[in-house]
Every structure is written in C-alpha cells, then in structure tokens.
Amino acid sequence: MKIGLFLIIILLLSVLFLYLKNYWLINKNATYHAMKVSSYFDSNKINDYQNIDFVDRQNFAQEISSFLDKNYTSEEINLIYEYLSDSNIQKLLNLNYIDLKDFYQISNIDVLKINDYLEYQNIHKIPIKEAVTEVNLHLNEEFYSNVSTIKFPDSYTILVNKYNALPSNYYPKDLTNIGNTSLKMRARASRSLENLIADALTNNIVLIPFSAYRSYDYQEKLYNKYLETDPIQIVDTYSARAGHSEHQTGLACDIRSDEEIDTLTPSDYKWLLDNSYKYGFIVRYPKGKSKITGYKEEPWHLRYVGETHSKKIHDLNITFDEYYDLYLNNR
Ligand SMILES: [Zn+2]
Structure with missing residues (x-):
C-alpha cells in the first residue's frame, strides 16, 4: 500500500x-x-x-x-x-x-530622470529610493519653481503643494458647514470631521475647528498680511501662497484644543496622530518632514484623503507628498 x-x-x-x-x-x-x-x-x-x-x-x-x-x-x-x-x-x-x-526594483522611477536621481543622491547622500521620490516631487528644484496647475481639483486625493497649484477660480461645489459652526468643508470631509470630533469628545478630548475652506482671494490676503511682519523666506515656512493652500480644496481643517490658542495640547495632538486616520484624515505637515512638505510642523492642520488612503499613509508613516508619488501618480 x-x-x-x-x-x-x-x-x-x-x-x-x-x-x-x-x-x-x-x-x-x-x-x-x-x-x-x-x-x-x-x-x-x-x-x-x-x-x-x-x-x-x-x-x-x-x-x-x-x-x-x-x-x-x-x-x-x-x-x-x-x-x-x-x-x-x-x-x-x-x-x-x-x-x-540600481533602479529595477524601485516602482516609481521615471527613466528620463535617472541622471537627476543619481546627481541628487550624490549631493544629499541618501538612499537611491529616497532620491527617486524626492526628485519626482521636484525637490531638486526651488520651491514654487515650475508650478503645475492641478487638472482634477475635485479629486479627494489631489496633491496641493509648492509645485502644484489650484486654478485661481476653483472652489468646491459641495461645501457644507461643519456641525453648527460657520466653517465649511466638502460634504464628505465635513461629516467625517464631525464624527471625529464627536468620538474625541467621548474620550474627553475637546477639538475645536477654527479654519476650514478658504478661497483663493482670502488666502492671497492672508499671505500678504503675513508678509507685512515677516520676510518671505519665513512666511513660506508657515503660510501657503494663493492657489497652493489645501484650505482652498475644502478638504483641510485647522483644529485647536482651546479658543485661546491656535494649536493643540500635546495629548490632543497625540490622539489625532493615532486616530485621525480612522476618519479619513491625516496630519498633513508632520514633524521632521519640512524638507518634503516645505512647511514646519503643523499639529493643527488635518487633511481629508478618505479612509483607504489615510490608513495606508498612517501605517507607512510617510507624508502625503511621498504617498502621492508612490501610489497615486499615474505613470
Ligand atoms: Zn491649515
């Protein structure tokens, strides 16, 4: 047998x-x-x-x-x-x-940029994988140089940064109020933020939105006002030029812990870092990433990207700029 x-x-x-x-x-x-x-x-x-x-x-x-x-x-x-x-x-x-x-296994290469990748790697002494992503994000060029106009501004996953701008006449068509505030976000983002705020409250965390949708014109005035007190190099680290602000997308919201301060307490920030992805949000300008985002750390600035992407971004622990280049940019 x-x-x-x-x-x-x-x-x-x-x-x-x-x-x-x-x-x-x-x-x-x-x-x-x-x-x-x-x-x-x-x-x-x-x-x-x-x-x-x-x-x-x-x-x-x-x-x-x-x-x-x-x-x-x-x-x-x-x-x-x-x-x-x-x-x-x-x-x-x-x-x-x-x-x-050195490039076959790197999924986001563009063969036209191989020399740029190598040159950038040589200058910055970083792994080639990082050099590829950073060159793809145009970080080998000055901020605000070679700006592209975003083609599909209604996408929930648009990348708005110092190289990608919204048209000056763009505004989202589905803006709705966040709870009973006068602040507005796009409908889906607004509902998700309400859920996030409600769930935070059950953990005794009070989160107060204080700036959400901002028009192109409003952003222009805001940026110019900052220029009255700070030199442009400094203003550019904390305020977006008109067309380059995520607030114009209706997908971003600034949150604070208290009416008196424009930021979050460390414990509230920690809660957002650990939980905001469950509601489709990410902390868009995290600590130590200003080389990539172009902004100093902003604990208060949340960006809605939808739950599938926010979870991946949270798990990978990368910026939205990097995530966009790796997973959303069609090539
Ligand atoms: Zn903001």
Whole structure:
C-alpha cells in the first residue's frame, strides 16, 4: 500500500517536471520564434534570443531588436520587462543605453530622470529610493519653481503643494458647514470631521475647528498680511501662497484644543496622530518632514484623503507628498 502511494507521488512529480521543462523550453523558444518570423531577425543574436523571456506584446520583436542594438544584455532585457511600466519601456526605446542596475526594483522611477536621481543622491547622500521620490516631487528644484496647475481639483486625493497649484477660480461645489459652526468643508470631509470630533469628545478630548475652506482671494490676503511682519523666506515656512493652500480644496481643517490658542495640547495632538486616520484624515505637515512638505510642523492642520488612503499613509508613516508619488501618480 505504502509503495503504491510512493509510486503515484513519483509519477506525479515526473509529470510536473516534464510540464515545467516543456513550459520553460516553449517560453525560451517563443522569443527565438518571434524573432525568426519577424523582419528583425539577426543570426548573430540567436543566443540572446534564447535567453530572453517571451512577452506577449505588440512590437515585441522590434523592441527586442532595438534593445539589443543599444547593447542591453538579455538579462537586462528580462529585467526591463519584469519591472518597468509600459511608458518607461517606451521612453527607454528612445534613449541611448542606461545602466538601470540600481533602479529595477524601485516602482516609481521615471527613466528620463535617472541622471537627476543619481546627481541628487550624490549631493544629499541618501538612499537611491529616497532620491527617486524626492526628485519626482521636484525637490531638486526651488520651491514654487515650475508650478503645475492641478487638472482634477475635485479629486479627494489631489496633491496641493509648492509645485502644484489650484486654478485661481476653483472652489468646491459641495461645501457644507461643519456641525453648527460657520466653517465649511466638502460634504464628505465635513461629516467625517464631525464624527471625529464627536468620538474625541467621548474620550474627553475637546477639538475645536477654527479654519476650514478658504478661497483663493482670502488666502492671497492672508499671505500678504503675513508678509507685512515677516520676510518671505519665513512666511513660506508657515503660510501657503494663493492657489497652493489645501484650505482652498475644502478638504483641510485647522483644529485647536482651546479658543485661546491656535494649536493643540500635546495629548490632543497625540490622539489625532493615532486616530485621525480612522476618519479619513491625516496630519498633513508632520514633524521632521519640512524638507518634503516645505512647511514646519503643523499639529493643527488635518487633511481629508478618505479612509483607504489615510490608513495606508498612517501605517507607512510617510507624508502625503511621498504617498502621492508612490501610489497615486499615474505613470
Ligand atoms: Zn491649515
């Protein structure tokens, strides 16, 4: 009985082995075959063809031929198709050879920026992964240089910062009051903030919103007023220029513990850091991240991004700018 079972297992393993071997051979031969039937076949490159994993895509033969002409090895070509997005592959086909050794596993690379990443890493002495994200966020350029206008300002996950501005005439169409205050946020954010405030209260934490939606014009006046007392370099660390404020999105709210002070007590701040994500909010300008956000720590400033994203941002412990580049920016 035991021997019978043993033989059956051996038989099954043999069948599996033959299947995998065939699959591997077919896969290897498929590239050779695709090249053979195309007009790009080069008999000097048969060895390369046999080492390149077949990928079922349009223009495969033409692309393989082009990569080999640029002196990519078959090993590199396999990595290109395994890791790079289609748009990066298209860009790569229009460039001379680039050594991507350190970049394959970094999901948010743009192959057009490889030199910028390396240069930035060299200056700042940081891991290449961080250099990629920071260059993607334009941190290798001065704040407020090369500003882009945000295309879909009604998205709950828009990135508004020193490089991405809202149109001056933008205002959210669904502004509603937060509880019985005169402050307004977009409907979903407003309801979530009411829940957050109510739940905080059951923990004996009093949270008072004191600034929410602000129009472009209002922000412009506010920023100019700050300029009367502080030099621009200082004002830029605590106030956004018009069009660059999250308050114009209707998704941000400043919260305080007391009518007398414009901030939170350390314990209330701790509660928000630990709990605001459950209501779709994040602390947008956290401690030690001003290099990325461009603002000094603002315990009071909450941004609504929705619960799926707020949980991930909380768990990853990264800024919204970094999160946006890693997970929301289509490339
Ligand atoms: Zn704020």
